[in-house]
Amino acid sequence: MSHIIIHIILLLVLPPLLLGVIGKTKALFAGRIGPPVLQPYYDLWKLFQKGSVFSTTTTWVFRAGPVVGLATALLAGMLIPFGGHWAPVSFNGDMILFAYLFALGRFFTAAAALDTGSAFEGMGSAREVTFSCLAEPALFFGFLVLAKLSGSLSLTTMLDGTFPLGAGAAAPSLVLVAASLFIVLLVENCRIPFDDPNTHLELTMIHEVMVLDHSGPAFGMILYGAAMKLFVMGAVLLRVVVPFELGNPWYDWGLFMAGMLGLAVLIGMVESMMARFRMVFVPTFLVAACLLSAFGVILLLR
Template sequence: MNDILAKLLPLVVALVFAPLAMGIIQKVKAFFAGRKGFPVFQMYRDLYKLMHKGIVYSRSTTWVFRLAPLLVLAVSLIAVAWLPLGGLRGLFSFQGGFIFVAYLFGLARFATLLASLDTASAFEGMGANREALFAILAEPATLLAFAALILTSGNSSLWGAISWGQESSFAEFGVVPLLALVSFFILALSENSRIPVDDPTTHLELTMIHEVMILDNSGPDLAYIEYASALKVWFYLVLMANIITAIFSISGWAQILAMFGFAFLLAGIIGVVESSIARLRMKKVPDFIGSAVAFALLALVLEGIL
């Protein structure tokens, strides 16, 4: 019984706290803009409100458009079930799990792309185009960073890749996790459409990426997509928090508490980054994501040598 609880806890925590992390990012941004901002729990209310609204479908859409939000939500829920929390393994865990999870998010993105093309809107097509391009650039960085961590830990499940800290200290593994962390932070910004790559609050169709693709979604469909993207942000936050706690070799219950601290701290840092730097020009974005590849590659090579 206890065992099942321990397995379910990371999933339940993710489901409950994901919108809160978004709220914290929002609050930090509001603070830096000199505004009061809406409450940190606003996203729960938004989701509740959206769930009680009706859905409007455009006449040009087909079943693809109706299926996509459900698929995105379902796939994100499955991916989060792999997410470990501190010393607790995720609900599922097997060797090579990180590849499975990476491509689950890929499937979610594919569904969003298809749905946005299905609306036959020129703007949404443009958004889909950019989203696909940046996703392709981010993919090698994700896999290389994971590869570096896995070579460090010698365990290729998602849990093993980021939890080597229990057995050994940072001094032994040195610098590889640190570089992987830098890489993951850049990925967290680009994969979740945060500011240097995409502005989540913009409403200019020409420059939007993620937001333009979901313009036609409404009601519960929009709620599913918003919730799924909150889960994805939470996934990256916990991934990075896991690496940090492992670097400091914190373990046991203290690790789970520290994970929360670091996850929300990282959310705050994302907020600070978003308020302090301007959005990159479209053609500069590949350079930014390319630097994530560079850090991941460096981590991998140093891991092989040191």
């Protein structure tokens, strides 16, 4: 019981910290001091205190965007094991629910963007759905490798670090899957080199341009939901890269948190060292991610 409570608390509290760490890493790489690590929490607090402005063209769909985005990220977080601990909800086939929960969130974020009637937001919405359409097979092939390795269709047992085939046979596929999942993570969470949340040119953005018209608590929910999505997908990737436990449950929680922060530092480093790709190359990379994880499947079946 206690680990479920810790799971939920971590899921609710930690996600903005990841954004803070990414920001700090980027600042250090650029030779700046940067905002404090807790800055995203201050931002969220401030946004929830603010009033809102709603565009006159919008309807309930516009308001549903942030709500659904946050609710789906929360639910998806309940399906993922954090570190070596079991997820609160786990059943055979929950990996499909996991992928499709994000699809539900995407439906409403994209529809909310179209609801404003702004050309920029329409652009972002079209890009978001197009790119994720390619990210989906990559994610599924990645899950297939994990399912094949563990002989299970439930995320908790898929990620519990036991490989009946032996670690030696699993390693090559796991490396491919980790690479593919990292690309998917960067794309789905709008990080450089696929999307740049900090640019000031709406024409080149994906996610940020969709939420131009959101303000106040709605925008706060979007930021929070996006951070949570990053956290949840990061937790999956972490288990693929670090598929072992330390024995003591408390050490495991510590390892998980250290791993997540390490992942945030890694993302920050990638963001500092790479430039954003041209928009038209994003699909190419996504197809590459699909091929990587599909190849991982083939390696297992030879």
